[in-house]
Amino acid sequence: MDKGAILAEVRSVVNDLFRGLTLPRNPQLWQSLPTEKQEQFQSSPEFVEIEKELAALRGRRDADPSSRRRCSRELYAKRRELTHKEVRKWQKAQSHQPSGKDSSSPCYRRSIFNRVRFMMPERNRLASSLFKPDTLRSTTSLSALRGMVTLCEKEAEVEFRPGLEPEKYWRHVYSCYKRSHDDFVELCFLCSKWIFGETQWSNHCQTHLNCPETLPVQCDPLVYGGALVTAGYCVFCMADPSLPSEKRLHQYLERGPWKDHV
Ligand SMILES: [Zn+2]
Ligand SMILES: [Zn+2]
Ligand SMILES: [Zn+2]
Structure with a gap:
């Protein structure tokens, strides 16, 4: 060679x-139109026209089924193209920063x-x-x-989870770390910090609850690249002031138990 x-x-x-x-x-970047623009778009003359034709087609039982199918396929394609154009238009207008x-x-x-x-x-x-x-x-x-x-x-997309270095086997590191401490220790998945002591943990949860901007917007547990990115939380418990702070910010490490609870 x-x-x-x-x-x-x-x-x-x-x-x-x-x-x-x-x-x-x-x-x-918007992957589809935001509700407000969607509504505007759906009342635009072009869109309404296609919808009308589609409705008329559905009502026409006498027509030959194969030609009816072809007509509706064409109309759906037209609608798709129109929607796509509209989304592109707004994506272009969207700020890139x-x-x-x-x-x-x-x-x-x-x-x-x-x-x-x-x-x-x-x-x-x-x-x-x-x-x-x-x-x-x-x-x-x-x-x-x-x-x-x-x-x-790099061999792996995610090398380790902050707070659970150096392995990416977060669950192993997580449980090993907990086991190696006789006293209470918990990892806060929101700030990737280990908190020592039950009272400290409760206080730590309270600090998050006091600053809503530190609370997650999405509350489902998210695993990415083999590591737990965010634990799951329950929005209802979170919003319940009668519960102790550590209960309000209970971290679900797995989807199953989180789903069962929510
Ligand atoms: Zn170990
Ligand atoms: Zn925290
Ligand atoms: Zn709950």
Whole structure:
């Protein structure tokens, strides 16, 4: 094999690696129309016209079934295309800068990425640095490039969960850590900190309850890359002031028990 062939082969392997990388440009990009715009859109003349034709078609029992099917297929395709165009229109008008430093502001579609990015330091940094306009040799560009190389060399998407270093087998580390302490110890999955002592834990939960902005917006337990990103919580218990704070902020580590409770 000549050198050129080897190079070509190597290069295609690298390309494949890069092709597999996906980085959301705007994690808050609308995937469908927000309710208000949906309503406007559905009362637009074009949309109403298609709906009317569809309804008429459904009412026409006499027509030949195969031509009726073809007609409705065409109408559905037309409607899909119209919807798609409308969503694209709004996506383009949408701001490309995720609002706020950590993009935690309310949005219609909170992507999973926003919830897990803290577990993937390179991706987390790249998600913002990759879209900063800068020269190729600037610090930003170089660190972005280093970040991409690091990502390619990694074997697992999530190496460990903060608070449960150094293994990604979070459950093992979690339970081992708990077992190795005679006294009460609990990991707060909201701030990735170990809290020692029952009273301290209760107080810690209370601090979260006192600052609603530290409470999760989505309360389902989320596992990503083999690690528990966020524990599950119960919104109803959370909002019940008659319960002790550690009950209000009870962390469900598994989906089953969480579902059973909620
Ligand atoms: Zn162990
Ligand atoms: Zn905490
Ligand atoms: Zn509950």
